[in-house]
Amino acid sequence: MSALMLLxxxxxxxxxxxxNKKVPANKIAANLYQQGWVDAAYELMNKHIATLEMPYISTASNQIQLSDKKVSIAFTCYKPFITIINDFLTQEECQAVINDADSKLQTSRVVNPEDGSFIEHTARTSTSTSYQRGQTAIVKKIEARIANLLNWPVEHGEGLQVLRYEDGGEYRPHFDFFDPAKQSSSVVTARGGQRLGTFLMYLSDVEDGGSTRFPNLGFEVHPKIGTALYFANTDLMGDIDPQTLHAGLPVTKGVKYLATKWLRQYPYV
Ligand SMILES: O=C(O)CCC(=O)C(=O)O
Structure with missing residues (x-):
């Protein structure tokens, strides 16, 4: 029986x-959620995906038929919204991304909270490279698939970033959202608004270490080639969510390759 029908x-x-007042579905759902109608809230999100103000993966079914591929959901957490998608990329697609990125990798950087510039930092010890949207055929294909899965336009995404973590490489606990209280926020949100969501794709298996851990939630996702992890950086009302603190744990054996896509509120130009 439908949870909405039972209300x-x-x-x-x-x-x-x-x-009727044109309130976005995620905000209606947020109120339902707060009042304890959790199942009805997510049923409403799934039914009204076209009127959400945020990226969202339908959890109405265990499998999702995308325009070029069928994927399955391995895990969902509703608060904050987190999902793990099995076999989002094929092994060949992962290898194609790695082959193109490998020769372009440079020391990764982070956003400087003081002024919004990009700086190297001991908290992030990987190498990485960033692509323009649609820069290569494989990047374009993956971006279209992400847009399809998340029901969010390609234009609202930053360029894909590919990372390589070697022995000891890590990304210490951090947030991906831009905190409105920080000085740099107006600089970084001027282009595309808030980072509403983070979509991570594991491009390699890792023998030991390298999980993505959510310290405030008490769980971690172990890297597996082709698997994707999505988390919303804001709650259903659009407010930043401190529960999304996350870290890439140190790799202790093997090499971890990861592709990251950040989803923005507005077109990212
Ligand atoms: O390496 C990971 O598992 C996490 C990456 C990450 O936190 C990020 O790119 O924001």
Missing amino acids: PTDWKNWINDNF
Whole structure:
């Protein structure tokens, strides 16, 4: 039985009133969630994906038929919204990304909270390279698949970043959102608004270490070639969510390759 159908009549009327007032579905869902109607909140998100103000992966079914591939959901957390997608990329696609990126890698950088510039930092000890959107055929194909899965336009995404972590390489606990309280926020959000979500794709298996850990939530995702991990950096109201603190744990055996896509609120130009 549908959780929305089981709601008391006054709640059903309240939902209809809000849709008539053109309130985005994620904000209606946030109110339902806060009032304890959790299942109804996510049923509403799944049903009204086209009116969400945030990227979102439908959890209505265990499998999702994308335009070029069928994928399956391995895990979902609703608060914050986190999903793990099996076999998002094929092994050949992972290898094609690595082959192109490998010769371009340079020391990774982070956003300087003082002024929004990019700086090298001991907290991030990987090498990486960034692509323009659609820069290569494989990048374009992956970006289209991400847009399809997340129901979010390609134009609202930063360019793909490919990372390589060697022995001891890590990314210490950090947030991906831009904190409005920080000085740099206005600089970094001027281009594309908030980083609403993070989409990570593991391009290699890693023998030991290299998990993506969420210290505030008490779990970690172990790297597996082709698997993708998505998390929303904001809650359903669009407010930054400190629960999304995450880290790339040190690699202790093997090499970890990862591709990162950050999803923005507005077109990223
Ligand atoms: O390496 C990882 O698993 C995490 C990467 C990460 O946190 C990021 O790119 O923001």
